[in-house]
Amino acid sequence: MVDPELTTEAFEAARARGETRLRGxxxxxxxxxxxxxxxxxxxxxxxxxxxxxxxxxxxxxxxxxxxxxxxxxxxxxxxxxxxxxxxxxxxxxxxxxxGSKAWMAARLGASGGRVSGGAKAEAARRNGRHGGRPRKAATGGGS
CATH class of the missing domain: 3.30.2020.40 (Uncharacterised protein PF10387, DUF2442)
Incomplete structure (x- = not known):
């Protein structure tokens, strides 16, 4: 079955893209x-x-x-x-x-979290001089 949305122009453009790929x-x-x-x-x-x-x-x-x-x-x-x-x-x-865009983005995000140098290290040093990471506020539930 032929796609009714496929125009001659779209077909020719796709064919040209394919030929370009095959030349590389x-x-x-x-x-x-x-x-x-x-x-x-x-x-x-x-x-x-x-x-x-x-x-x-x-x-x-x-x-x-x-x-x-x-x-x-x-x-x-x-x-x-x-x-x-x-x-x-x-x-x-x-x-x-x-890999796919989603897979590559996930890997890039994961590697960014592991980076330990430059600005991230300097921020950690400054934070450490001020007593480190603030403690989480206690919740008022039960006891």
Whole structure:
């Protein structure tokens, strides 16, 4: 069934975007290097990129056996981990994006809370000179 909202212009724009993606680097092959704990993706340009599975959405905590099987899909625009039902988009990998926007935002927020240096450390020192964190007010319930 044809989408009645799909115009010729929209179709042509989508086709042009697809052609542009196919002109850029794509995955030629991919494998898991257990010795270095890295997923290695070889691109059509001959360049290889590698990343730790723990840094990619859907791969954290995966076993070597689950990472051993990787498929190149979508004309080299995607890599698929069938045992994990996880997919990564190659153009996004080239930009350092290893997951969805929500997943990346959650990781960024978590890492920000662990930062201990610079302004955060100075604020903690100033607060410590004033007796530290204020105690919570006692609630008036029961006793």
């Amino acid at each position: 680097p794509r995955a030629e092959s991919a494998h898991y290097d257990a010795g270095r704990d890295r997923v290695i993706v070889r691109l059509t340009t001959g360049v290889e990129i590698g990343f730790a599975p723990r840094d990619a959405e859907g791969l954290a905590g995966a076993t070597r056996e689950n990472l051993a099987e990787i498929e190149v899909e979508a004309l080299g625009l995607g890599i698929h981990f069938p045992r994990l039902d996880a997919d990564l988009y190659v153009p996004a990998l080239l930009e350092g994006v290893l």
